[in-house]
Amino acid sequence: MVEPGDLAALKAFDGLGVLEIWELLQESSPGMERWSTRLAEADPERDLERAADAGARFVIPGDDEWPDQVEILAEAGQLSRRAGVPFGLWVRGPANLRHVLARSVAMVGSRACSTYGEHVAAELSAGLAENGVTVVSGGAFGIDAAAHRGALAASGVTVAVLACGVDVSYPKRNSALFSRIVEQGLVMSELPPGCSPTKLRFLARNRLIAAGTLGTVVIEAAVRSGALNSAGWAEQCGRAVLAVPGPVTSRMSAGSHLLVRERDAVLVTSVPDIIEAISPLGTRLTPYPQEPRTVTDDLDHDLRRTLDAVPRIHPAPAPRIAITAGLDLLTTQTSLEALADLNLVEPSDEGWRLAAEV
Amino acid sequence: MVEPGDLAALKAFDGLGVLEIWELLQESSPGMERWSTRLAEADPERDLERAADAGARFVIPGDDEWPDQVEILAEAGQLSRRAGVPFGLWVRGPANLRHVLARSVAMVGSRACSTYGEHVAAELSAGLAENGVTVVSGGAFGIDAAAHRGALAASGVTVAVLACGVDVSYPKRNSALFSRIVEQGLVMSELPPGCSPTKLRFLARNRLIAAGTLGTVVIEAAVRSGALNSAGWAEQCGRAVLAVPGPVTSRMSAGSHLLVRERDAVLVTSVPDIIEAISPLGTRLTPYPQEPRTVTDDLDHDLRRTLDAVPRIHPAPAPRIAITAGLDLLTTQTSLEALADLNLVEPSDEGWRLAAEV
Numbered sequence: 001m002v003e004p005g006d007l008a009a010l011k012a013f014d015g016l017g018v019l020e021i022w023e024l025l026q027e028s029s030p031g032m033e034r035w036s037t038r039l040a041e042a043d044p045e046r047d048l049e050r051a052a053d054a055g056a057r058f059v060i061p062g063d064d065e066w067p068d069q070v071e072i073l074a075e076a077g078q079l080s081r082r083a084g085v086p087f088g089l090w091v092r093g094p095a096n097l098r099h100v101l102a103r104s105v106a107m108v109g110s111r112a113c114s115t116y117g118e119h120v121a122a123e124l125s126a127g128l129a130e131n132g133v134t135v136v137s138g139g140a141f142g143i144d145a146a147a148h149r150g151a152l153a154a155s156g157v158t159v160a161v162l163a164c165g166v167d168v169s170y171p172k173r174n175s176a177l178f179s180r181i182v183e184q185g186l187v188m189s190e191l192p193p194g195c196s197p198t199k200l201r202f203l204a205r206n207r208l209i210a211a212g213t214l215g216t217v218v219i220e221a222a223v224r225s226g227a228l229n230s231a232g233w234a235e236q237c238g239r240a241v242l243a244v245p246g247p248v249t250s251r252m253s254a255g256s257h258l259l260v261r262e263r264d265a266v267l268v269t270s271v272p273d274i275i276e277a278i279s280p281l282g283t284r285l286t287p288y289p290q291e292p293r294t295v296t297d298d299l300d301h302d303l304r305r306t307l308d309a310v311p312r313i314h315p316a317p318a319p320r321i322a323i324t325a326g327l328d329l330l331t332t333q334t335s336l337e338a339l340a341d342l343n344l345v346e347p348s349d350e351g352w353r354l355a356a357e358v
Numbered sequence: 359m360v361e362p363g364d365l366a367a368l369k370a371f372d373g374l375g376v377l378e379i380w381e382l383l384q385e386s387s388p389g390m391e392r393w394s395t396r397l398a399e400a401d402p403e404r405d406l407e408r409a410a411d412a413g414a415r416f417v418i419p420g421d422d423e424w425p426d427q428v429e430i431l432a433e434a435g436q437l438s439r440r441a442g443v444p445f446g447l448w449v450r451g452p453a454n455l456r457h458v459l460a461r462s463v464a465m466v467g468s469r470a471c472s473t474y475g476e477h478v479a480a481e482l483s484a485g486l487a488e489n490g491v492t493v494v495s496g497g498a499f500g501i502d503a504a505a506h507r508g509a510l511a512a513s514g515v516t517v518a519v520l521a522c523g524v525d526v527s528y529p530k531r532n533s534a535l536f537s538r539i540v541e542q543g544l545v546m547s548e549l550p551p552g553c554s555p556t557k558l559r560f561l562a563r564n565r566l567i568a569a570g571t572l573g574t575v576v577i578e579a580a581v582r583s584g585a586l587n588s589a590g591w592a593e594q595c596g597r598a599v600l601a602v603p604g605p606v607t608s609r610m611s612a613g614s615h616l617l618v619r620e621r622d623a624v625l626v627t628s629v630p631d632i633i634e635a636i637s638p639l640g641t642r643l644t645p646y647p648q649e650p651r652t653v654t655d656d657l658d659h660d661l662r663r664t665l666d667a668v669p670r671i672h673p674a675p676a677p678r679i680a681i682t683a684g685l686d687l688l689t690t691q692t693s694l695e696a697l698a699d700l701n702l703v704e705p706s707d708e709g710w711r712l713a714a715e716v
Contacts, residue, residue, distance in 0.1 A: 003663065003684040037680040037687060116605055198666045224649035245603030245615060247474055248627040257603060258647055260618065260625045267618045267625065269606040289616055291582035305361065308556045322395040326361040329395060 001025055001035050001042055002087070004190050005204035008034060010084040018060060018087045050193040054167035055182070056092035061085075065097040070211045076236040083207065086190035092166040093186035100157050100186060104134035105278060106209045106234070108227040109143025109219035114252050117143055117220035120244055122150035124217070127271030129156020133278075134185070136161060136213050138205065139174055143219050143227070148181055158185040161209050163201035165193040206230040207237075214278035215240030217268065221255030228255050231265065240277045241265040295342060302327060306335035310345050310354050317351035359383055359393050359400055360445070362548050363562035366392060368442040376418060376445045408551040412525035413540070414450035419443075423455045428569045434594040441565065444548035450524040451544035458515050458544060462492035463636060464567045464592070466585040467501025467577035472610050475501055475578035478602055480508035482575070485629030487514020491636075492543070494519060494571050496563065497532055501577050501585070506539055516543040519567050521559035523551040564588040565595075572636035573598030575626065579613030586613050589623065598635045599623040653700060660685060664693035668703050668712050675709035 002009040002021075012031060013021045025032055025039060051058060059065045066089075073085045091097050107125055109117055125135040125147040135151040136159045137144040144160075151158035158181055162170070166187045169175035181187055190208065191201065206226060210216050210233035218241075221227035234241045243265040246253030259265035268274050272286045299307065309324035310316070316324075322332035336352050339345040346355045360367040360379075370389060371379045383390055383397060409416060417423045424447075431443045449455050465483055467475055483493040483505040493509040494517045495502040502518075509516035516539055520528070524545045527533035539545055548566065549559065564584060568574050568591035576599075579585035592599045601623040604611030617623035626632050630644040657665065667683035668674070674682075680690035694710050697703040704713045 001684070006684070007659070033686045034689065035684065035686075037677070037690075038684060041681060116607070120606060200663060200666050222649070223647045244606055245611075245618075245625070246605055248478060248602055248604070249474070253603075254627070254647065257625060257627050260603075261627075261631070262646060267603070267615060269612070269615050269619075273619070288620060289581045289612065291580070301365070305558055308558050319395070323399060326359070326364070326393065326396060328391045328393075331392065332395075 001038050003204070004086065004201060005084055005207065007083060021087070047192040047194075050167065051090060051092075054092060054193060056090050056166045056187075056193065058088050059091050059097055060088040065091065067098045067101045067212055069101070070208060072237045073207055073211050076207075076211065076233070076238075086208065088190070089208075090166045090189050090192060091186055092188070093182045093184075095157055095159075095186050097159075097186060097188065100134045100159060101136070101212050103132060103278075104136050104159065104213040105274060106136045106213040106216040106230065107143065107147035107219060108137060108206075108209065108216060108230045109221050110225060110227065110252055111140045111142040111144070112252075113142040113146070113220045114246075114250060116246060116250070117252060118146040120246075121146035121219050122153070124219075124244070124271060124274065125150035125158070126154040126156070128274065129154035129158070131271060131275060132156075133275065134159060136209055138162070138202075138209065138226075139170065139178065139187075141171065141174070145174060145177055147219075148177060152180055152184055155184070159212075160185075160187045161205055161212070162187060162189040163191070163197040163205040165189060165191055165195040167193045168196065170197050202226060203229060207233045210234040210239055211237045213239065215242055215274070217242040217244060217274060218256050218259055218265070219244045220246060220250075220252040222251060223254050223258055225255055228259070231259055231263070235263065242268045242274060242277055244268055295344070299339075302331055303335050303338060306332055307339055307344055307354075307358075310336075310339070310352050312354045315348045315351035315353040321352060359396050361562070362444065362559060363442055363565065365441060379445070405550040405552075408525065409448060409450075412450060412551060414448050414524045414545075414551065416446050417449050417455055418446040423449065425456050425459045425570055427459070428566060430595045431565055431569050434565075434569065434591070434596075444566065446548070447566075448524045448547050448550060449544055450546070451540045451542075453515055453517075453544050455517075455544060455546065458492045458517060459494070459570050461490060461636075462494050462517070462571045463632060464494045464571040464574040464588065465501065465505035465577065466495060466564075466567065466574060466588045467579050468583060468585065468610055469498045469500040469502070470610075471500040471504070471578040472604075472608060474604060474608070475610060476504040478604075479504035479577050480511070482577075482602070482629060482632065483508035483516070484512040484514070486632065487512035487516070489629060489633060490514075491633065492517060494567055496520070496560075496567065496584075497528065497536065497545075499529065499532065503532060503535055505577075506535060506543075510538055510542055513542070517570075518543075518545045519563055519570070520545060520547040521549070521555040521563040523547060523549055523553040525551045526554065528555050560584060561587060565591045568592040568597055569595045571597065573600055573632070575600040575602060575632060576614050576617055576623070577602045578604060578608075578610040580609060581612050581616055583613055586617070589617055589621070593621065600626045600632060600635055602626055653702070657697075660689055661693050661696060664690055665697055665702055665712075668694075668697070668710050670712045673706045673709035673711040679710060 129151040134157045137147040139160045148158045216234035243256035243259040305325045322329045487509040492515045495505045497518045506516045574592035601614035601617040663683045
């Protein structure tokens with residue numbers, strides 16, 4: 001009866017459950033005209049049967065499976081036209097919706113992504129799956145599909161949030177993928193079985209992906225794209241907004257770079273980066289990346305200067321090394337002996353040279 | 359006599375000019391032993407002659423060409439072992455050092471960069487040159503050379519800051535490049551003519567690149583690299599630290615991403631981004647990137663829902679469209695007429711469909 005994210009409906013039905021709303025609409029109460037056009041064709045029993053046939057269920061607030069975090073949309077929605085807590089969620093698949101979303105990350109990006117984007121989406125979601133993080137995405141080609149495939153390949157749980165019924169394969173060419181998701185994870189939608197997607201349903205769907213997860217990772221997205229719409233929802237819901245950079249020569253990465261530059265998104269390059277961002281502050285910190293230290297890192301200034309002045313092949317006497325290093329002879333000699341103890345230089349009859357392995 | 363960035367020398371010679379220091383060293387005053395080893399070989403007249411032969415000059419504090427901004431190194435140096443304001447700068451080329459550095463950007467990165475890094479360095483520095491910004495870099499292969507070439511190709515001014523004498527071509531294979539830089543820009547060093555580079559001289563040189571410019575752009579750099587050392591100096595000198603992102607699959611871009619994630623570097627993807635970062639706050643702002651708006655962007659919610667429900671090929675009557683849209687019939691009819699006025703839908707005997715050009 002009511003389109004997802006219909007603000008007028010949110011106002012009219014504030015605080016009411018699905019059954020109460022259903023009764024209001026059937027009674028053709030005053031003010032209900034806006035939603036009465038679909039009344040003749042509405043058939044909730046048929047919807048439930050159709051869902052049962054597809055192995056799907058309808059989850060409503062208060063159910064054990066209900067993910068409370070989507071209720072943030074009661075407030076986050078004030079800023080947008082396609083807002084609101086869904087009346088309920090149609091769910092298909094073996095996993096428990098509440099449990100799998102408890103530690104989940106949305107991965108969104110372009111349908112027409114590059115092979116780079118596809119590769120990164122698959123690698124990151126495989127890594128997240130291996131770390132017990134559920135990957136949530138839409139059902140489109142490109143980044144969405146790559147994200148699901150990566151998680152499935154790692155035997156992880158993945159959730160596809162659709163803008164159509166959970167029994168509808170849209171796009172058709174992803175139907176094999178949806179079948180695999182339904183075996184291992186979940187397909188979810190706020191639209192009843194049989195519904196087709198529309199542009200506005202895609203936009204309304206984005207709020208569920210953002211609100212249901214701890215953070216949204218944007219992989220490749222144009223400056224104007226559904227993925228950036230999802231990132232906007234994540235921002236409004238107070239979720240982490242994460243962006244994977246890419247070549248500045250690729251228009252596909254412009255949206256990710258925009259998020260980092262203009263909207264304070266966290267730049268992420270790896271699974272640990274993502275896990276840090278969705279974990280409580282101060283936990284699961286990514287170690288500051290470091291290359292292995294070398295023995296010369298720990299030399300004091302005079303030792304480094306002396307070492308820097310020692311020739312590699314033809315030995316030089318200490319006074320010559322002192323001149324090259326710009327140090328007095330005593331300091332140079334002491335330094336050369338210390339460096340010899342560290343096996344960095346070796347003495348010979350003609351003077352000093354670097355040890356073979358330096 | 360004194361190696362660049364020798365902290366002991368900075369302390370001993372604090373506040374003294376080159377001539378006073380030279381006299382102190384020649385008199386073998388007490389406490390000068392550290393620097394006396396090179397006395398026998400020192401020959402300032404020969405240095406000046408050699409400089410003159412190479413068309414170079416020695417610029418010292420107080421000279422018209424002296425770039426005052428490097429004096430930040432008197433304070434910024436306290437944190438590091440290779441600090442300090444240079445006693446003077448050897449300069450070769452037609453440009454005025456002070457003038458060209460007044461609006462300049464350092465561009466640093468890996469010697470062993472990828473073709474992506476080389477391409478981006480050349481493009482960005484050509485664009486900076488076209489905007490009257492001097493590009494400053496070292497003299498190495500990879501990003502350094504690409505940055506100079508880009509600026510030269512755009513007939514811009516470029517400055518190579520070397521860790522050897524301004525008459526020394528290191529690396530040799532860049533000597534044609536140095537010749538071109540000397541014609542159109544400047545080669546600069548704090549080491550006298552004839553000096554060879556050493557590891558520590560490269561590190562000391564980095565502070566001049568950072569201090570002499572308004573900001574340092576890191577293009578491709580490993581997590582442990584000279585480019586990140588330069589970025590560290592820029593940070594210490596209060597200069598802008600800018601990083602160009604790249605594929606997360608490339609180790610070469612790891613240093614840039616690290617700077618953005620951990621050290622608050624500004625992510626830059628274009629010349630306007632860089633110019634914004636080096637300009638006074640609030641000026642030269644990069645416009646927020648936007649794709650062109652379409653006519654449907656400005657439709658209100660009901661119009662968009664109605665439009666979304668209009669079929670493309672086979673016309674549908676208004677009551678059917680009302681059901682699809684989930685709107686009452688009156689709203690739907692009013693919306694269809696408004697959409698027709700905008701040439702977005704067209705009526706026919708069987709109902710409404712999208713206009714051909716939508």
